[in-house]
Amino acid sequence: MSEAIELFHKDGRPAGIFYCSECRIVHKTESEAQQCHGIKLCECGQPVTRYFSNCEKCRLKGCQDEADRKELARFEKAKKITPKEYDGAHVFCGEKYYDSVEDAIDDYLEGQEPEYVWACKDTNLPKADIDRIIEPLVEEMWEDADSFDLNGIDELEKALAAFDKANEGISLWDPDYSTAILIKQEGK
Numbered sequence: 001m002s003e004a005i006e007l008f009h010k011d012g013r014p015a016g017i018f019y020c021s022e023c024r025i026v027h028k029t030e031s032e033a034q035q036c037h038g039i040k041l042c043e044c045g046q047p048v049t050r051y052f053s054n055c056e057k058c059r060l061k062g063c064q065d066e067a068d069r070k071e072l073a074r075f076e077k078a079k080k081i082t083p084k085e086y087d088g089a090h091v092f093c094g095e096k097y098y099d100s101v102e103d104a105i106d107d108y109l110e111g112q113e114p115e116y117v118w119a120c121k122d123t124n125l126p127k128a129d130i131d132r133i134i135e136p137l138v139e140e141m142w143e144d145a146d147s148f149d150l151n152g153i154d155e156l157e158k159a160l161a162a163f164d165k166a167n168e169g170i171s172l173w174d175p176d177y178s179t180a181i182l183i184k185q186e187g188k
Helices: 030-035 056-062 066-077 101-106 130-139 153-166
Strands: 004-008 014-020 079-081 091-093 096-098 116-122 173-182
Touching: 004 030, 014 030, 066 173, 091 101, 091 173, 096 101, 130 153
Parallel strands: 079 173
Antiparallel strands: 004 014, 091 096, 091 116, 116 173
């Protein structure tokens, strides 16, 4: 168990927040700062599993919006791997994509790194859809107009096929919520 040290305002008033004497991570309560390098306990007194700040019961109860519940459910279902086990080209964390786990970690202050990042999967560029190109044109034509009223459809289809072929190598990345890459935090 580490020592909790209270922070103070410039004028000497106590700030009511504490930091761990070992790693200097700031915590909301004195007990959190004391438990920083020991067995982590939830505010309700139950032990906390690694990578979370509160117990499962409190996490489920404390999730105020659907996004939090969805993220928690994704994480709990996901396969957990280490950064060394991940061989993908990108990762997703928060609302950003990164070229590597290290790049994601570097985007945070020391000691405030995320507990995990999501793996990514290559979804490739979608094929050009001739109907989505023609539909707005036809809508601007007369009332009973149809794509058969347009000229050059065959040529457009060939051009789109050539376009798709020329862009086959372009990768698009989406989060792979089936795989969470755990980030080892020092002292935890």
